[in-house]
Amino acid sequence: MRWKNRPEGSNWGDFGHDDQLGRLNLLTAERIRAAAREIRTGQRFCLSLPLDYPGGNGLNIRRHPPVLRPTYREGIAYVNFPLVKVDPRATDVLSDDQVLLSLQYSTQWDSLAHVGALFDADGDGVPERVYYNGYRPNADILGPVDYREDDGFAAHACGHDHSRANALGIETLAEHSIQGRGVLVDLAEYFGREFRTIGYDDLMRAMEAHQVDVESGDILVLRTGFAEMVLEMQREPDPHRLHNSCAALDGRDERLLQWITDSGIAAIAADNYAVERFPAREAAGAAPALPLHHHCLFKLGLPLGELWYLRELAAWLRSHRRTRFFLTAPPLRLPGAMGSPVTPVATV
Known part of the structure; x- marks a missing residue:
């Protein structure tokens, strides 16, 4: 067994000690049959940006266009x-x-190997690096450098220049096939492009206004207008303007995080960068810099999708007084990858 302690509020072990799917286990055959009933017209919507957007590397200096x-x-x-x-x-x-291709440059899924945490999983009183369900750096997620805990995380070369997730890689999600019922919350319709950090109260208010119901196994899809701004900038993104516009989830809101846990949603996809507000609000003491990623990827094994394109789908759903659709969004079956571009398709 890879862990003795599990993080408070996590579901480690609930789907098995060797589980690598997390909340995607809730995408059962029954839930997919229910999702298929959302197909009434057969009309389809592509939910991907062109994969050479946003353009340049102004939004993330490490990620470059294809x-x-x-x-x-x-x-x-x-x-x-x-x-x-x-x-x-x-x-x-x-x-x-x-x-x-930088696998997380444009419309994407994060794998469960994307974000881990310092946590005392082995019960020796010392936090160590660990990922969902206790999978470990160097043993399960490999890179060219070993940052060792016992010498202050000094970098030690591993003698190779490649990376590979031998556990929690994106191919695990691809093999399971991410397909189910998408449920749209149109934050852009409710709040406009106002810079707003969305906590539990704001999310519930928007859902109530648009009569959105979420059930276990659903995939929550959030439209903020961010990707539409990216498109309007024609591959010349203005980071200052983008990062000071539109809604993003408040990863520090404990009630929001608890709702994500209690709702039973299988995944979250949004049209913005990171899904959550980054930088997050200041926290007292040591805390994750990406608290929503920490809660979803690390604790729950709940995949996050970023920079999806939702304008036409949202307009159609609004005009037909619907919020649900059939979603097909498998990542690339690329063994060892820690993220993946995706071309999601909504069928209504």
């Missing part, structure tokens, strides 16, 4: 390539490419 390049054979680029050059009888023209 770079497309041809594939090569013997130094020859295979784009618009006449195959007759290698086979005199061939009449084909081939184009084939590859991409250098």
